[in-house]
Amino acid sequence: MVIKVYVDLGSQPCRSLVVFLKHSTIPHEIVEIDLGKGDQKKPEFAAINPMMRVPAMKDGDFCLSEAIAIFRYLTTKFPNAFPDHWYPADLCRRAKVDEYLSYHHQGVRQPIDTVFMTEVLTPMFTGQPVSPEKVKEEEKEMRKALTDFERVFLAGKPFIIGDEVSFADIMFVSEMIQNTVSGRHVTEGNDNLKAYVDRVTDKLNPIFNEVFDEIFKWREQYLSNKK
Ligand SMILES: N[C@@H](CCC(=O)N[C@@H](CS)C(=O)NCC(=O)O)C(=O)O
Numbered sequence: 001m002v003i004k005v006y007v008d009l010g011s012q013p014c015r016s017l018v019v020f021l022k023h024s025t026i027p028h029e030i031v032e033i034d035l036g037k038g039d040q041k042k043p044e045f046a047a048i049n050p051m052m053r054v055p056a057m058k059d060g061d062f063c064l065s066e067a068i069a070i071f072r073y074l075t076t077k078f079p080n081a082f083p084d085h086w087y088p089a090d091l092c093r094r095a096k097v098d099e100y101l102s103y104h105h106q107g108v109r110q111p112i113d114t115v116f117m118t119e120v121l122t123p124m125f126t127g128q129p130v131s132p133e134k135v136k137e138e139e140k141e142m143r144k145a146l147t148d149f150e151r152v153f154l155a156g157k158p159f160i161i162g163d164e165v166s167f168a169d170i171m172f173v174s175e176m177i178q179n180t181v182s183g184r185h186v187t188e189g190n191d192n193l194k195a196y197v198d199r200v201t202d203k204l205n206p207i208f209n210e211v212f213d214e215i216f217k218w219r220e221q222y223l224s225n226k227k
Contacts, residue, residue, distance in 0.1 A: 002027055002029045003027065003028045003058070004031050005018075005021065005057050005070070006031045006049070006054055007031070007033065007054050007055050008032065009032075009212075012109070012175050013054075013055055013171070013174070014054050015174045016170045017067050019204055019207055022207045026082065028074075033054050059077075068104075071167055088166070093161050103153075104172070108172060108175055111145040112142055112145065114138045115135065115179060115184075118130065118131070119184070120181050142179075146186075146193060153168075158196075158199060159196075159199070159200070165200055176197055180219055
């Protein structure tokens with residue numbers, strides 16, 4: 001029975017998982033869940049992930065949520081179905097991917113996503129205008145998170161594990177790209193970080209652009225509505 005992976009490509013962790021899957025030979029079927037239409041709240045999906053969030057996965061009767069847990073499940077079940085650099089077999093290199101993945105949600109996703117929520121999602125759902133003061137405060141946290149990321153996780157290397165791209169890089173870059181929907185240049189004033197994001201994108205193309213197409217279209221639409 002083929003493994004089903006439930007995603008909405010407007011979601012950062014979903015895109016990371018799909019970019020990885022498309023670089024692998026892991027047998028799977030993508031099932032689209034449209035968050036905008038509320039598919040995640042339908043009983044059939046809630047039976048798979050009671051948190052009613054994407055991504056989620058079903059392998060036979062076994063259900064799992066959380067992108068990182070799904071990534072670890074799939075890479076453990078199919079250890080030969082992906083290029084090693086995604087999640088190296090070498091203990092120390094793998095531990096470096098895990099180090100970032102453990103840090104990711106609180107250290108990077110939360111501060112970046114807070115700005116995205118305030119700038120894009122909250123006005124979209126409530127019709128309320130953006131509070132520039134609130135954005136300014138949240139921006140400070142985001143800038144600090146990016147500086148810390150660059151100093152500690154990149155530390156002058158081309159990628160988080162060194163010379164090759166891994167799942168840790170795509171998790172980071174997917175969050176960065178989410179925040180460009182508002183027209184924001186997240187890497188503005190930071191040539192080093194911009195070069196890193198471009199490097200990850202280049203390494204993962206053409207699959208990267210294919211998977212990120214939805215977010216690029218969302219940005220186009222958002223910016224043309226703002227005019
Ligand atoms: N920690 C989870 C995050 C999952 C998550 O926040 N998913 C969001 C989309 S990015 C979602 O499904 N939201 C739908 C909702 O809250 O109704 C992961 O990394 O997989």
